[in-house]
Amino acid sequence: MESSKETGCRAPDDPILCINDCDFFGSAAMMNMCSKCQKDMILLKQEHTKLVAASSKDVVRRSSSSDESELALAGAAVASADLASQISQVKAKEGLKKCTSCRKRVGLTGFSCKCGDLLCVVHHYSNKHNCPFDYWNAGQNAIAKANPIIVVEKLNKI
Known part of the structure; x- marks a missing residue:
């Protein structure tokens, strides 16, 4: 076989990951x-x-005034904002199952934290991913809701 120098073709150096973090390989083309x-x-x-x-x-x-171009630009800005929201919805629909701390792919074994993050086995504890959720107050509120204070009316003595 001919070498790559003779044919003028060159093999890619390293595989490139997709820029959307979907764990597939992309190409420069x-x-x-x-x-x-x-x-x-x-x-x-x-x-x-x-x-x-x-x-x-x-x-x-x-519009029937002379500001049509400004209004058209404003409409284009609104449309570009819609595009950004659609891109975020597409990423949410794809359901990329990655740990929010280390970006490791978790698949079905991911843990959902009360702060809303999806985490791997290593980071699913609250002290491992700096969880902002206040477990202390949540526990106190749950206990207070489950055990209401009951005050009995006094009985009249006969």
């Missing part, structure tokens, strides 16, 4: 994303352009 993330990004861009076009048409129809 796909902007350092895996094929699934790139496909999602393309779909989001298409939706974004549709939103910008629709919002700019609505803004232009509503």
